[in-house]
Amino acid sequence: MNETRASSLSGIPIAVLFVLLFLGCAALFVWGASHNMIPAIVVAVIVFAVVAFLCRGFFQVQPNQGVVMLLFGRYAGTARETGLRCTNPFYSKRAVSLRVRNFESSRLKVNDADGNPIEIAAVIVWQVVDTAEAVFQVDDYENYVHIQSESALRQMAQNYPYDSHEDGKPSLRSHGDEITRHLCEQIQERLGKAGVEVLEARISHLAYAQEIAQAMLQRQQAGAIIAARTRIVEGAVSMVQMALAQLSEQHIVELDEERRAAMVSNLLVVLCGERGTQPVLNTGTLYQ
Known part of the structure; x- marks a missing residue:
């Protein structure tokens, strides 16, 4: 079932008309009572009752609101026009908010x-x-x-x-x-x-959940430490490769395999160590 537009009229002009009818019924009733005119009194009472019943058709629609109407259990549409409205007095109405x-x-x-x-x-x-x-x-x-x-x-x-x-x-x-x-x-x-x-x-x-929160926190911390150490090692290896390549290209010093391995070991210790390294001065030759 999809929404359809309900038929309704602007309520203000109809409200003014009903007020005039109420005043006319009152005047007719008074005139009939003063002149002992029973038909006039009956007409005034009937018109007053009909107009009073038709007043049940008035309803208000606020901004961002819809009024769902039913006629004897059958969906008759939804009114979204804001303000005072008037419709079939037999309609039953239910307001539904359209606000966020x-x-x-x-x-x-x-x-x-x-x-x-x-x-x-x-x-x-x-x-x-x-x-x-x-x-x-x-x-x-x-x-x-x-x-x-x-x-x-x-x-x-x-x-x-x-x-x-x-x-x-x-x-x-x-x-x-x-x-x-x-x-x-x-x-x-x-x-x-x-x-x-x-x-x-x-x-x-x-x-x-609370029952595993502490264990999961330790797991996250371990994962963060492993990831950080992995980045450090990758960076250290890259720096060692760059240092060896530049020493070789610029012919600053010629290193044999043993000294290259020692240099790599020393650089990795310096770059990957958690604490500051203590320098050791070699007062002898490169091989002593």
């Missing part, structure tokens, strides 16, 4: 793709775009948005690892844009049938 809304999910405890328990929460920004689907396709569209959003967040978290240990592999912590796009698509797929559009969905909380 957001909510933060509860912190869910799930297992990521590697089986590690994590805590995750997200902020979802959404709005109703089809009032008919929001009202008639689901029982309570606001509760439906909350439950389905958390379900999509839980499923998405199970498809990615918390932290990637392979270059290029997406993870919850390192690939925010891809995760956000995937989460939006997952939530929109579930909420589309309820006439809801997801404007944005972002992770607001992400952490390892």
Whole structure:
């Protein structure tokens, strides 16, 4: 069921007309009572009752709001024109907000793709775009948005690892844009049938569960140390190669294989050592 436009009229001119009819009915009733004119009194009462019943057709539409109308259980359309409106008095009406809304999910405890328990929460920004689907396709569209959003967040978290240990592999912590796009698509797929559009969905909380948080912190620290030492070694080897190449090209000194190995060893110790090196002065020859 898709939204259709309901027929309604501007309420202010009709309200003015009804006020004039009420005044005319009052004047007719007074005139009939003073002249003992029963037909005039009856007409005044009937017209007053009809106009009073027609007043049930008045309703207000606020900005960014839609009013869903039903006629004896049948959908009759949605009015989005703002201001005072007037329609069929037999219509039953229900206002639906079209404003942008957001909510933060509860912190869910799930297992990521590697089986590690994590805590995750997200902020979802959404709005109703089809009032008919929001009202008639689901029982309570606001509760439906909350439950389905958390379900999509839980499923998405199970498809990615918390932290990637392979270059290029997406993870919850390192690939925010891809995760956000995937989460939006997952939530929109579930909420589309309820006439809801997801404007944005972002992770607001992400952490390892408390029972493994300390172990995972040590693992991250070890990984960071290994990565740092790898970079240091790569840089040191590059610098040693450059030093040997320049010494050879510029004929500064001729080194045999044994002295080249000693020089490489000394340079690597200096470049890769965690502490400052202590220089040792050789007062003899190169070979002593």
